[in-house]
Amino acid sequence: MNEDSLAERFEARRGHLRAVAYRMLGSLSEAEDAVQETWFRLSRTDVSDVGNLPGWLTTVTGRVCLDMLRTRRSRREELGDERLPDPILTHDPEHEILVADQVGIALMVVMEALAPAERLAFVLHDMFAVPFDEIAPIIDRTPAATRQLASRARRRVRDSAPAPDPDPARQRQAVEAFLAAAREGDLEALVSLLDPDVVLRVDVGAGGPLQVVRGARNVAGRAMMFREIAKTIETVVVNGAIGAVDATGGSPRSLMALTVVDGRIVTMDIIADPGRLRDLGL
Template identity: 55%
Template sequence: MGEKNWPAELFETHGSRLLAVAYRMLGSAGDAEDAVQETWLRLNRAGPGGVENPGGWLTTVIARVCLDMLRARKSRREEPMDARVPEPVTERRDDPDHDLLLADSVGVALLVVLGRLAPAERVAFVLHDMFDLPFDQIAAIVGRSPEAARQLASRARRRVRGAQAAEDVDRARQRAIVDAFLAAARAGDFAALLAVLDPDVAFRADPVAVRMGGAPEIHGAEAVAKTFKRRAQGARPILVDGAVGLLVAPGGWLRVLLRMTIRGDRIARIEAIADPERLGRIGLTVLGD
């Protein structure tokens, strides 16, 4: 490895893993890139003589950078950490680092759960459960004993599993409500539509959806039910950033997305999104019929 090119060669070998580690810890592609850049700067400052085990050294450094960023993020905000909405990786780039994140993506729902963990818990869980680092190495990163690091990861694991189980139950409930709405709309069953709509439900459409023939705003269950009666024939259930909604994609081309907010057992808000730029930034997962 040439002395002049050694940082670039190391990052060519380890860059994808570093970006993946940082993304899972920080929940933001932009913040992950910042963490990788800071690790690059530290690598340059260390010089080739200061790095005996490149893979372990780089993982340790980026984990410490992410831990510092998580702690700074928490100290700057009075609200809980999960108030920060994770960013799904949706942009396609001609970059193998980003391709790795796309191929081995972490769902928004899991990122939200991770965002509820304390910084040290998140670091311990991600490094051990997702990247199989030993606890003695994690202990040095978080400034705890190996046994304390093990307890951090174990506590985080229990919280993640519990939250994911609750998420699955809630998503099943959302799916049942959205399926009932879709069936009632297609059948033109006005009473059934009213049964799944909150009395004060609000419908809003972005300007592109309005140009397609939709109303910009509709308020009240009866008005919204009349709007959707005998419509949504081509709609399909979908996960919209982890929540159940509907999409309309004739011929496989996504045209309109209906983002739904559910309170209790009724739909309280429906947002029609048709702006291509907005659609490109939303994480979508098509659900089976």
Template identity: 55%
Template sequence: MNASQWQAEQFEQSRSHLRAVAYRMLGSTAEAEDAVQEAWIRFARSDTGAVENLGGWLTTVVSRVCLDMLRTRRARREEALEMPHVTLEDPTDPEQEVLLADSVGLALLVVLETLSPAERLAFVLHDMFGLSFEEIAPIVERNAAATRQLASRARRRVRGVKPDATAESLAHQREVVDAFLAASREGNFEALVSVLDPNVVFRADRGPDLSPGAVEISGAERVANVILARGTPFAPFAQPAVVDGQAGAVVVVRGRLRSVVKFTVAGDRVVGMDLTIDPDTLGRLRV
């Protein structure tokens, strides 16, 4: 094995971890992938022969990349949460079980967006990934005590936010969504209405036949009619997924991602559905 092959193998072993760090820093799957790719470029150009903890070194590199991206974004006042974060569910995958139990969720990501770049980095690396303040301090160019204060300020803002995707709540959401999908596959109007809240709101980023403009429909019977009229042919292809930390589904037909839907569940009923069918958006998603 030559040096380039060794580097590639070592990086691939850390890729999932680096992607998780970058996503929690940036709140965008597309930007997280960009950050990981930049980390790879820096790794490939560096002499790491004397590095004892390569995983820690890579975490530091991707963190610095993310910090630069956050600072640039803050200066431009860009919006980070433009695309859904989609993860296919695989009950046989232990990594997925950890992800479900430790999912960030959209609500927490929104709060993280209010933090300064340095506060966000300190909170994410310390509270979510267990790095010490001594390890984080050089990244944010502060001493350990000041870094601790950054994390403390961030923690005060986050403390009142309950993650919307604990394993327990996701399991309940999944039961409701499974009932919805079963009714859709069967074409059962009554069963579909029964799992929808009377005031359910359905939103899509495109109109019928991918016509431009967002669509919003409310009311259980109206939404059920739309689902059965437009969605029944695709229902057999729906796969469970976690979308922005909530129970969802993706439709993949012949290897092509056709749609992503996020469900909002309250009690035993669906109160909201957000459908992504725009081809450009779907093309940028990693599922």
């Protein structure tokens, strides 16, 4: 196979590989790096005997991401560097494939807590239907052990990641009602629009830990503190769900991803790191 033909076949799969890498890493820039490394490995490998090149590319991308996750995990344990996954505003056509099945930020946060091998097994099998016997060699496990890893990860995700309301109109209604209550300084209305066990996570950057607030009244109290800012917040679509952005002065100051279940907000994930907002191209 000549290099031009190989490059064409790789480019035809680039979007899929970026989707795999984004779900594995939760970072757009690292996903791009992983896909580029996959191309380097492809260009240096004789694949003339590979019968399923798309499958080969997917597993190589998974292997690259696994190595990156392990390195990142060691670094974060050492430095205490925590951050929310990169959000995606789906008005950008280039990124639509990444969130075609609405992989929300709340789900990505839960996946961040999985061990690298668990995350690989869960993402490749549950999200991309890769058979366990193809995943097993990547993590040096048997297919049966790989199945157990995916099952354990699936339970953790199911128990910890709320499934958002599938109706965007109902999501928007809850989010807009919350923003209206914040603008009016109506504490009780805010509390009524939040799940009793709502979790607020704020990433302010600078290598610091995430700020985490739990409970409807505590989160509503935080919203009351930013009553004036709420006047300039507008709704947007973040990872396939209704979110919000504060663009006071014409420049994004924060981006909020929300999960709405049964008319109430159950998670709020806010990125307020100016550097990250710039890097995301908002």
